[in-house]
Structure formats: structure tokens, C-alpha cells
Amino acid sequence: MTTAYGTIDQTFLNQLHTLTDKDRVSTSKALCEQHGTDESYHKAQAPDVVVFTLSTKEVSDVVKLCAKHKIPVIPYGTGTSLEGHIAALHGGVCIDLSQMDKIVEARPQDMDVTVEAGVTRKALNEYLRDTGLFFPIDPGADASLGGMASTRASGTNAVRYGTMRENVLALTVVTPNGDIVKTASRAKKSAAGYDLTRLYVGAEGTLGIITEVTLRLYGIPETISAAVCPFPGLEEAVNTVISIIQCGIPVARMELLDDRQMYAVNQYSKLDYEVAPTLFFEFHGSPSSVEEQIEMVKSLAEDFGGKNFQWASQLEDRDRLWNARHNAYYAALALRPGCKGVSSDACVPISRLAEAIMATKQDIEDSFLDGTIVGHVGDGNFHTLFAFMPDDEKELAEAKRLNARIVERAIAMDGTCTGEHGIGHGKMKYLESEFGEAGLEIMRSLKKALDPDNIMNPGKIVAL
Amino acid sequence: MTTAYGTIDQTFLNQLHTLTDKDRVSTSKALCEQHGTDESYHKAQAPDVVVFTLSTKEVSDVVKLCAKHKIPVIPYGTGTSLEGHIAALHGGVCIDLSQMDKIVEARPQDMDVTVEAGVTRKALNEYLRDTGLFFPIDPGADASLGGMASTRASGTNAVRYGTMRENVLALTVVTPNGDIVKTASRAKKSAAGYDLTRLYVGAEGTLGIITEVTLRLYGIPETISAAVCPFPGLEEAVNTVISIIQCGIPVARMELLDDRQMYAVNQYSKLDYEVAPTLFFEFHGSPSSVEEQIEMVKSLAEDFGGKNFQWASQLEDRDRLWNARHNAYYAALALRPGCKGVSSDACVPISRLAEAIMATKQDIEDSFLDGTIVGHVGDGNFHTLFAFMPDDEKELAEAKRLNARIVERAIAMDGTCTGEHGIGHGKMKYLESEFGEAGLEIMRSLKKALDPDNIMNPGKIVAL
Numbered sequence: 001m002t003t004a005y006g007t008i009d010q011t012f013l014n015q016l017h018t019l020t021d022k023d024r025v026s027t028s029k030a031l032c033e034q035h036g037t038d039e040s041y042h043k044a045q046a047p048d049v050v051v052f053t054l055s056t057k058e059v060s061d062v063v064k065l066c067a068k069h070k071i072p073v074i075p076y077g078t079g080t081s082l083e084g085h086i087a088a089l090h091g092g093v094c095i096d097l098s099q100m101d102k103i104v105e106a107r108p109q110d111m112d113v114t115v116e117a118g119v120t121r122k123a124l125n126e127y128l129r130d131t132g133l134f135f136p137i138d139p140g141a142d143a144s145l146g147g148m149a150s151t152r153a154s155g156t157n158a159v160r161y162g163t164m165r166e167n168v169l170a171l172t173v174v175t176p177n178g179d180i181v182k183t184a185s186r187a188k189k190s191a192a193g194y195d196l197t198r199l200y201v202g203a204e205g206t207l208g209i210i211t212e213v214t215l216r217l218y219g220i221p222e223t224i225s226a227a228v229c230p231f232p233g234l235e236e237a238v239n240t241v242i243s244i245i246q247c248g249i250p251v252a253r254m255e256l257l258d259d260r261q262m263y264a265v266n267q268y269s270k271l272d273y274e275v276a277p278t279l280f281f282e283f284h285g286s287p288s289s290v291e292e293q294i295e296m297v298k299s300l301a302e303d304f305g306g307k308n309f310q311w312a313s314q315l316e317d318r319d320r321l322w323n324a325r326h327n328a329y330y331a332a333l334a335l336r337p338g339c340k341g342v343s344s345d346a347c348v349p350i351s352r353l354a355e356a357i358m359a360t361k362q363d364i365e366d367s368f369l370d371g372t373i374v375g376h377v378g379d380g381n382f383h384t385l386f387a388f389m390p391d392d393e394k395e396l397a398e399a400k401r402l403n404a405r406i407v408e409r410a411i412a413m414d415g416t417c418t419g420e421h422g423i424g425h426g427k428m429k430y431l432e433s434e435f436g437e438a439g440l441e442i443m444r445s446l447k448k449a450l451d452p453d454n455i456m457n458p459g460k461i462v463a464l
Numbered sequence: 465m466t467t468a469y470g471t472i473d474q475t476f477l478n479q480l481h482t483l484t485d486k487d488r489v490s491t492s493k494a495l496c497e498q499h500g501t502d503e504s505y506h507k508a509q510a511p512d513v514v515v516f517t518l519s520t521k522e523v524s525d526v527v528k529l530c531a532k533h534k535i536p537v538i539p540y541g542t543g544t545s546l547e548g549h550i551a552a553l554h555g556g557v558c559i560d561l562s563q564m565d566k567i568v569e570a571r572p573q574d575m576d577v578t579v580e581a582g583v584t585r586k587a588l589n590e591y592l593r594d595t596g597l598f599f600p601i602d603p604g605a606d607a608s609l610g611g612m613a614s615t616r617a618s619g620t621n622a623v624r625y626g627t628m629r630e631n632v633l634a635l636t637v638v639t640p641n642g643d644i645v646k647t648a649s650r651a652k653k654s655a656a657g658y659d660l661t662r663l664y665v666g667a668e669g670t671l672g673i674i675t676e677v678t679l680r681l682y683g684i685p686e687t688i689s690a691a692v693c694p695f696p697g698l699e700e701a702v703n704t705v706i707s708i709i710q711c712g713i714p715v716a717r718m719e720l721l722d723d724r725q726m727y728a729v730n731q732y733s734k735l736d737y738e739v740a741p742t743l744f745f746e747f748h749g750s751p752s753s754v755e756e757q758i759e760m761v762k763s764l765a766e767d768f769g770g771k772n773f774q775w776a777s778q779l780e781d782r783d784r785l786w787n788a789r790h791n792a793y794y795a796a797l798a799l800r801p802g803c804k805g806v807s808s809d810a811c812v813p814i815s816r817l818a819e820a821i822m823a824t825k826q827d828i829e830d831s832f833l834d835g836t837i838v839g840h841v842g843d844g845n846f847h848t849l850f851a852f853m854p855d856d857e858k859e860l861a862e863a864k865r866l867n868a869r870i871v872e873r874a875i876a877m878d879g880t881c882t883g884e885h886g887i888g889h890g891k892m893k894y895l896e897s898e899f900g901e902a903g904l905e906i907m908r909s910l911k912k913a914l915d916p917d918n919i920m921n922p923g924k925i926v927a928l
Contacts, residue, residue: 109710109815152655163653165662166630179902187811188843189627190880191616191666193887193895193925194907198629198662202655219712246573248683289753347651351573379652416654423657431657438643442914443658449913450906461657 005090005455006069008048016051016093019061024052024099035076035086035094039141039329041340041388041396042084042426047074047094054099056172056180056211063209064178066093072458073176075205077118077147080139082343083424085151085204089459095209097146103127104212112169112186114214117146124215133217136161136252139420140326146210151422152202156325159245159378160252160284161218163420168201172212176451186214199446204422205457207450221252221284225294226312226321229301230276234258234361234373236304237277238354241377243300245350249293253282254378255325258361261332261372268331269324279306279377280325282318332372332385339387342399346410347381347419356413360384360406369398381419408433423461431462469554469919470533472512480515480557483525488516488563499540499550499558503605503793505804505852505860506548506890511538511558518563520636520644520675527673528642530557530919537640538921539669541582541611544603546807547888549615549668553923559673561610567591568676576633576650578678581610588679597681600625603884604790610674615886616666620789623709623842624716624748625682627884632665636676640915650678663910668886669921671914685716685748689758690776690785693765694740698722698825698837700768701741702818705841707764709814713757717746718842719789722825725796725836732795733788743770743841744789746782789838796836796849803851806863810874811845811883820877824848824870833862845883872897887925895926 006012016025026032027049036046053059066073072092079086088094100116101123107113108131115124122142124135137148138155147153149171154163161167170184173196183196200210231237237256244251256279257265263275281297283290298309312318324331333341348356357373364371364384375382386402388395407417407430417430432440443462447454454464470476480489490496491513500510517523530537536556543550552558564580565587571577572595579588586606588599601612602619611617613635618627625631634648637660647660664674695701701720708715720743721729727739745761747754762773776782788795797805812820821837828835828848839846850866852859871881871894881894896904907926911918918928 107813107815109706110813111710112813152653152659154653154655158653162630165653165659166626175902175906179905181902181906182900183903185875185880185898186813186878187845187874187880187883188814189616189618189622189629189811189845189883191618191809191882191884191886192880192891192898193666194671194910195616195629195659195662195666196899196903196906198659199906199910202657202659207658242573246575286753286756288756289750292750292752345655347653349571349574349576349650350652351571381651381653410651411649414650416649416651416656418655419651419653420655422655427656434649434656435660436646438639438645439647439660441643442639442645442660442663445913446658446663446910449909 006071008071012069013049015065016049016062019065020051020053020058026050035079035096036088038079038081038084038086040082040084040426041342042087045087045089047088048091050094050096052096052099056174059095059174059209059211060178060180062093062095063174063176066455067177067453070453070455072455074457075209077144078120078141080141080143081147081151081424082421083426085422085424085460087425089425098144100211106131108133110186111217112214113217114212115145117211117213118144120144121148128217132220134220135215135217137164137167140329145213145215149201149210149213150204154376154420156253156255156376158376159254160250164201165198167216168197168213169216170214171197171200171210173200173208173210175208176456202422204424204460206447206461207456223287223290224282224284224318225290226282226318228273228278228280228310228321229306230274230278230308232305234277235354235358236306237279238357238377240279240301240304240306242350242353244297245378247296249296251281251293251297251378252284253280255280256375256377256382257328258373261328261374264331264335264372265324265328268327268334271324280321328374329385333387336387338389340390342386342388342403344384344403344406345418345421346406346415347379348410348413348415350380352413352415353377353380356409357382359409363402363405367398367402369395369402371402379419380415425459428461428463470535472535476533477513479529480513480526483529484515484517484522490514499543499560500552502543502545502548502550504546504548504890505806506551509551509553511552512555514558514560516560516563520638523559523638523673523675524642524644526557526559527638527640531641531917534917534919536919536922539673541608542584542605544605544607545611545615545888546885547890549886549888549924551889553889562608564675570595572597574650575681576678577681578676579609581675581677582608584608585612592681596684598684599679599681601628601631604793609677609679613665613674613677614668618840618884620717620719620840622840623718624714628665629662631680632661632677633680634678635661635664635674637664637672637674639672640920666886668888668924670911670925671920687751687754688746688748688782689754690746690782692737692742692744692774692785693770694738694742694772696769698741699818699822700770701743702821702841704743704765704768704770706814706817708761709842711760713760715745715757715761715842716748717744719744720839720841720846721792722837725792725838728795728799728836729788729792732791732798735788744785792838793849797851800851802853804854806850806852806867808848808867808870809882809885810870810879811843812874812877812879814844816877816879817841817844820873821846823873827866827869831862831866833859833866835866843883844879889923892925892927
């Protein structure tokens with residue numbers, strides 16, 4: 001299917017101006033280019049217009065206009081995605097939701113909150129601070145919650161608290177014809193019909209635009225304790241993780257950084273951790289349960305040669321530790337000023353994790369390109385960042401080759417090509433090897449049924 | 465859309481015989497009637513043929529034949545659903561998956577298992593016994609895991625372990641044209657494309673037939689302790705539950721039975737519990753964590769007048785306790801020999817639970833019909849069983865009226881018409897009030913896109 005898209009001319013722009021304040025519609029080249037640029041290596045592609053919407057109703061009005069003229073619509077949160085999700089491959093209108101940043105309603109008694117799509121994860125937790133509750137999902141970037149829902153994001157807490165898949169209770173979505181749909185009630189569970197919430201979580205704006213998100217919240221644990229522990233080798237660190245998961249110890253965070261990544265983190269965050277494969281831990285619970293978890297983890301780590309636990313129980317020490325971890329991507333890029341990164345995102349069953357990571361390490365050693373490994377290893381998910389110089393096609397080709405190897409290995413292990421970054425247009429070629437032609441055909445059917453004119457973020461997830 | 469279905473004639477039956485052993489195809493009246501009858505009050509409706517399949521391939525072959533002739537296909541597990549899910553409203557072929565009862569592969573190292581759709585929850589846990597792992601989801605009936613996935617079932621453990629939505633890792637599905645699709649890898653999380661797994665979980669066989677299920681497993685807790693505690697009134701019991709949830713105490717099970725239900729349970733299971741509103745608890749964890757949970761729960765219960773905890777720490781005492789709870793539905797029916805039951809299934813945000821239950825209790829008191837309340841109250845989910853005599857239309861009308869009031873109240877509280885029983889054809893009329901016309905239209909689009917000839921369990925969830 002090739003869609004003939006409409007043209008964005010002055011008539012269209014005039015109509016757009018009637019729907020919002022004039023100063024919230026822009027065709028400025030710089031602004032459009034910025035809105036077509038994410039944090040990845042994929043080629044930027046600017047939309048023709050950017051509209052800053054202030055309400056679900058405005059999003060609906062803009063989408064209706066675009067639907068009428070068959071103009072592509074690309075939703076934009078913070079622009080921190082990594083697979084070309086926001087590239088305007090066919091031009092069109094970028095709907096920037098960052099000014100939809102209101103907390104609609106927090107309901108501490110139900111441990112849930114409804115936010116506009118533009119609220120970021122840090123802003124939400126800032127807002128919640130006095131309620132004793134928090135929202136755990138934390139991708140590296142301070143992404144918008146609408147964007148996080150759209151890419152089915154996760155992060156360091158997912159091993160204990162799940163991903164956006166488990167933590168979105170309901171969504172408000174503007175469909176491709178401009179209808180406004182609430183995907184679910186606030187009931188904790190429901191068996192009422194097709195799971196519309198999970199249909200849009202991870203759909204990357206290709207089936208509609210998420211404008212509001214209702215999220216589960218959690219009580220801030222009575223006790224939080226964090227630690228860093230170096231290991232003699234990568235395999236020992238990974239095997240410690242596997243043992244911890246298989247023992248069912250409910251660690252809240254368990255992150256792996258290889259020696260090269262630790263070097264980068266030290267440089268970037270001005271720290272002096274030992275340059276060795278290292279696990280970052282966090283434990284949540286009552287004082288006695290945290291103590292119990294720590295004892296068990298220490299004992300398992302020691303079995304694999306991990307001895308020098310460095311503790312951070314004070315809030316500011318923990319913040320420093322996790323900020324260093326969250327900046328790992330930027331730290332690795334900073335090793336080569338001016339470089340860009342290709343980040344892999346494989347996720348495999350935990351029993352295959354050591355094999356997957358060791359083979360990846362070997363790939364890096366065999367390559368002329370530098371690579372760092374960092375991972376949400378409790379979930380079987382790890383990233384390898386290959387830093388390449390943007391003008392060096394040989395380096396980019398090598399980074400892509402290595403990424404492809406990692407993906408193929410993950411799929412062969414009954415894992416996935418992406419644990420949390422999503423498909424965008426960067427990983428579309430891997431969907432068929434992961435799901436087979438029949439699976440891909442179902443995805444195409446869903447897209448065609450819900451967006452027959454292919455105007456919603458076209459060219460992402462599935463090609464029509 | 466009205467679909468003109470094909471006719472099941474001798475030619476069709478002959479073709480069916482070529483696909484399976486002859487003795488696994490039956491048109492016997494008694495067998496067909498049994499396969500159109502569930503455990504609810506809804507009118508039974510028999511299929512024309514029942515086929516007992518032995519493999520995914522056979523299911524695919526039968527579906528392909530039915531697709532060719534536009535014959536309705538109704539999947540059947542154990543026939544224990546409650547909203548007319550298996551009624552052959554347009555006749556057709558019932559595919560009975562109960563003989564697909566093999567454990568395909570258990571992988572203790574990954575804490576997951578793949579089973580054929582006909583394996584029941586009890587059979588799975590029996591199989592797992594020596595591995596130290598268990599599967600927690602437990603609807604009242606010993607349902608098949610394919611059926612449980614199809615209705616997005618849950619049960620008493622959901623408050624701690626989630627529902628089928630959270631615990632299905634992947635499915636094998638036969639689509640309406642007979643294709644065989646794997647919906648996901650075994651990775652614990654994935655951001656790869658549309659969430660096909662969650663599309664089929666809860667789709668009640670209307671989009672395809674689930675033939676294999678890959679499930680998350682959990683370590684059998686080191687310590688398990690169960691208790692029963694009576695309360696002076698229903699409101700005090702519910703408020704205890706709300707406090708426990710809001711304190712974030714990770715109870716594994718927390719079930720409410722009202723006084724009338726306790727009377728029924730005593731009669732049916734030959735027990736001598738106090739006839740009062742009662743909470744059933746179970747605690748999972750390490751010895752110290754279980755002790756900690758118990759102390760906190762006891763203290764909260766005492767605040768609301770719940771004092772006489774009766775403990776069951778031995779396996780056989782616990783089994784007796786939970787068998788009594790699982791038989792609550794049958795116990796309530798047994799109060800009136802020959803009766804049938806209309807079971808409500810409302811689920812509301814926890815802060816509204818006391819209000820919802822007290823209003824329901826008032827409805828029962830104001831009615832000439834008897835009703836019992838039982839609930840997975842930690843999730844905000846509760847059932848009210850109205851027992852009526854099958855030949856008494858006035859009683860049935862009253863049961864339906866009461867059920868409708870409960871549903872409407874739940875929806876007005878931003879809750880759902882069904883926490884775990886599903887829609888079938890019994891609750892279709894409530895879907896629009898819950899999702900609005902725009903939401904329902906998306907569900908219809910999904911159904912039309914994936915099953916354009918409307919052959920898969922037609923007349924359930926959405927009408928075309």
C-alpha cells in the first residue's frame with residue numbers, strides 16, 4: 001500500500017491556525033529539524049510543521065484536520081527515543097505534547113495518578129514527593145510519560161516493578177479519525193473485552209496519540225539501600241545475577257556495567273569506582289527484609305568472587321550512584337567527543353544471559369570498534385553501545401553489523417530484538433524474524449484496521 | 465454485518481473426518497449439548513459438531529476447513545465459564561482442547577513453562593510440585609490454562625501475583641484463517657511491536673484459538689501462613705482490607721465472605737466457622753517477612769474489631785481452608801437445591817470498595833431474593849451470587865436487575881463490569897457504558913480486521 005499524502009500548503013496552515021493559538025504553530029526550520037531528531041544514530045527527518053497542543057481536545061482537532069487532508073501526524077514528547085521514532089519520514093505535522101504537563105489527578109488512596117502525556121517521569125516523582133508514593137519506571141532519559149507508554153519503556157526498576165506494560169492502568173487516546181477514547185477504567189483488573197490499554201502501550205503513536213496516562217503508584221519503601229560491587233570477570237557478575245533471580249530475591253534494581261563502561265562512568269561522573277565488571281544493586285522493603293535480601297545477595301556474590309560491596313544508604317549517595325548509572329549512555333558517548341552511538345537492546349531468557357553477554361563481549365573484542373555493555377540484567381536485558389564517528393561510514397557499518405549479530409543471537413535464544421527501546425523504523429527489519437510472517441501480518445492488519453490512511457507516525461513498526 | 469454461515473452437511477463432516485481420527489469427531493446430541501453448556505444461568509446452545517483435537521496442527525486444519533465453508537468455531541476447555549462464552553449461538557464446530565493436556569516444556573531455570581491449552585491449573589501445579597515452583601492464578605474452577613488466558617482469569621492470588629494478563633509470557637494461536645502464530649518470545653519484557661499476547665489474552669476465542677500458553681512461574685514461598693478472621697460487620701472487614709492495601713502490605717491472598725456466604729461454606733464444607741463477615745488471608749515470604757506481615761495485618765484488623773484470628777499453618781489445614789473458599793460458588797448454590805446462580809463480578813478502585821459492597825448488601829436486603837457476597841477484595845473485585853429457581857422468571861428477572869445495578873454502580877465509580885469472568889454474550893450490553901461508543905468501535909474494528917467472516921466464537925464480546 002502506498003499512501004498519497006496531502007500537501008501542507010498555506011490553506012492547511014491557515015486552518016491549523018484556527019485550531020490553536022497562532023504562536024503554538026511553527027514552520028521554523030530549526031524547530032522542525034529539532035523535532036525530527038532523536039538521540040540515536042538514525043538520520044533526522046524534519047516534519048513540515050510543529051504544533052504545541054494544550055489539551056486532548058486540541059490534539060483531536062489537529063488530528064481531524066490532518067485526517068481530512070491525509071497529512072501524516074507524528075507525536076513528540078521529549079525526543080529521547082532511540083530508533084528513529086520521531087523522524088517525519090513522510091513529512092507532516094508533529095504534535096508536540098510537552099506543554100501538556102499537568103497532573104490531572106493524584107489519588108493516593110487508590111495508589112494511582114492521571115497525568116497529561118507531556119509530564120516527565122522526574123516531574124511526576126517531584127510532584128508525588130509529599131504523598132509517600134512514587135512511580136518507579138525510569139528509562140535513562142527524563143522522558144515524557146506519554147512517550148514512555150508509547151514505547152513500552154522500562155529501566156532499572158523493572159526487575160521488581162515491571163515495565164510500562166504492567167504499570168499503565170488506562171489511557172486517553174486520540175484515534176486516527178480524531179475520536180477521543182478512554183481505554184479502561186481505573187479498576188486494578190478487568191476482563192472486559194479486548195485489552196485496549198495494552199494495544200496502545202508500545203504502539204509508538206502508529207495507532208493513535210496518547211494524551212493522558214493513568215499510572216499505578218507504589219509506596220516509597222520504608223528502607224532503601226544501594227550498593228556497588230565489582231567482580232573479577234563479566235561472567236561471574238552475570239552468574240551472580242542469574243542466581244539471585246533464580247532464588248527469587250526481590251531486588252529492586254540490579255544493573256550490570258562492564259569494565260569499559262565503568263571507566264566511562266568514572267570519567268563522566270567524576271567517580272573513582274574500580275574499573276571492573278560491576279553490579280549496581282538497590283534493595284527496597286522493611287528494615288528486616290532489606291537486611292535479609294542484602295545477606296542473601298552478598299553471599300551469592302561472594303560465591304562468584306564479588307567481595308567489595310560499597311554501600312550507599314544515604315539519599316544523596318544513592319542519588320549520585322543512580323545518576324551515574326542513568327548517565328551511562330551519555331558517559332559512553334563522551335569517551336569519543338563528536339561520536340554517535342548505536343545501542344543494542346537485546347533481551348533473553350535469564351538462563352541464556354551469560355552466554356549472550358559473553359558472546360557480545362567477544363564480538364567487541366574481535367571488532368575494531370569500541371563498545372560498552374550495560375544492562376538491566378535482572379530482566380535478561382542488556383545494551384551494547386557502539387560509538388562511531390558520524391562521518392565514518394565504515395564505523396557505522398561495523399556498528400550495525402555488530403548490532404545485527406546481537407539481535408539475531410537474542411532471537412535464536414527465544415529472546416527479543418528490543419527489551420525497551422522499541423521498533424521505530426530502526427528495527428523494523430527484525431520484526432519478521434522475531435514474529436514470523438504470520439505474526440507480522442496480524443500487526444499489519446491491526447494497523448490497517450485502525451489507521452486505514454496510514455497517517456499516524458507512518459513508516460514505524462510495520463510498513464504498509 | 466450479518467454473516468451468512470455455511471451449512472454443516474455430510475460432505476463437511478466427511479472432510480472433517482479426514483483431518484482427525486474418526487472417533488474424535490462427534491455429532492452426538494448429548495455431547496453437543498454438554499459442550500454448549502457452561503456453569504452460568506445463560507441458556508445453553510449446542511454446537512453441531514464437537515472435535516477433540518490433539519495438536520496445534522489439527523486445530524489449524526479444522527479451522528482452515530471451517531474458514532473455507534464459513535462455519536463458526538467455538539473453542540472449549542473445561543466449560544466452566546460464566547457468561548455464556550461457549551454457547552454456540554450460530555451453531556458450528558466446537559473444538560474441544562481438553563485432550564491437548566501435555567506440558568510442552570518446563571524451564572525451572574527461567575521460571576517459565578509452556579503447556580498445551582488443555583492443561584488445567586491443578587494439573588500444572590501437580591506437575592510442578594517437585595521443581596519448587598508454582599503457578600498462582602486460581603479461578604474457582606479447575607479451568608484449563610487456555611481458557612483462563614482467553615477470559616483473562618484471575619482468582620485469590622491476584623492481589624500479589626497479578627492475573628493472566630501479567631502472567632502469560634507468550635501464546636501459540638491459530639488465527640481465523642488457520643495460520644499458526646507465536647505471539648512473543650520468552651523474554652521477560654519486550655518493546656517489539658504491537659502486544660499480540662495481550663491482544664489474545666481476554667479475547668475469549670473471538671480472534672483466534674489459543675493452543676499453547678507460556679506462563680511465568682514463581683518459587684514456592686519458604687513460609688506460608690493462612691488465617692481466617694471474623695468481623696463485627698461487613699464495613700469493618702472491607703475497611704481492614706482497604707487499610708492493608710494502602711499500607712502496601714504484600715499479602716498473597718485476602719478474601720471476603722459475608723455472613724450468608726460463611727453460613728453456606730459451613731454447610732457445604734462441613735466446617736464450623738463463626739457466621740460473620742470474614743476475611744481469609746494468606747501470607748507468603750521468608751519466616752521473618754511473614755511474621756512482619758502478620759503483625760501488621762493483625763494490628764489493622766484489631767483497629768476494626770477483627771480479633772479472633774484462626775490460624776492454619778499446616779498444609780492440610782490450609783488446603784481445607786482454601787478448598788472451602790474455592791467452593792464458595794457451589795456452596796452458595798447448594799443452599800437452594802436445584803437453583804442456578806447469577807454471579808456479579810464488579811471491580812472498583814479500592815477507595816470505593818466499602819461503598820460498593822455496602823450498597824450491594826443493601827440491595828440484597830431490599831430484595832426478595834437471597835444473595836451472598838464473596839470477593840477478591842484486595843483487588844477491589846467482588847461477586848454477588850443470586851440464586852434463583854430456573855423455572856421462576858420473576859426470580860431471574862430480579863437477579864438480573866440486581867446484577868445490572870451492581871454493574872452500573874461499578875462503572876459510575878470508574879470500575880469495570882467484570883473483574884475476571886469476562887464478557888461472553890452475557891455482559892455485551894455493558895461494554896458500551898464502560899468504553900463509550902468510540903471504544904466499542906475500536907473493538908469492532910479489531911474483530912472485523914482479524915476475523916472478517918466472523919467465524920471465531922461469534923456473538924461474544926462485540927456484535928458485528
